[in-house]
Amino acid sequence: MQPEAVIFDIGNVLTTWNPEAFYDRAIGPDRRAQLFAEVDLHGMNLAVDAGALFRETIYDWADRNPTWAAEIRFWHDRWDELASPRIEGSIALLRALRRKGVPVFTLTNFGSHAY
Structure with missing residues (x-):
């Protein structure tokens, strides 16, 4: 039996979503821990997921946290x-389904400007 359609989430299904790991690579684990302790980056991301403009929201948070502005950006x-x-x-799997003619869709809560 072939499915009528398949929906894939993007974050942690099609792409890895682990901001802490990215920041560990970018600025090192100690600085990342300090950044995440001082700035609610996940709260910022939730605002974007809820519809706030992607670039504007992030740059606004950077402006409000000048010590970490570059890292927030x-x-x-x-x-x-x-x-x-x-x-x-x-x-x-997504590609195999498409080859078989199964309609494939993606779903995400990423803000529209991020996707």
């Missing part, structure tokens, strides 16, 4: 690195 400026790497097994 990574959330926007290095988005492709932040929302990666791809999860190859899921990508292979």
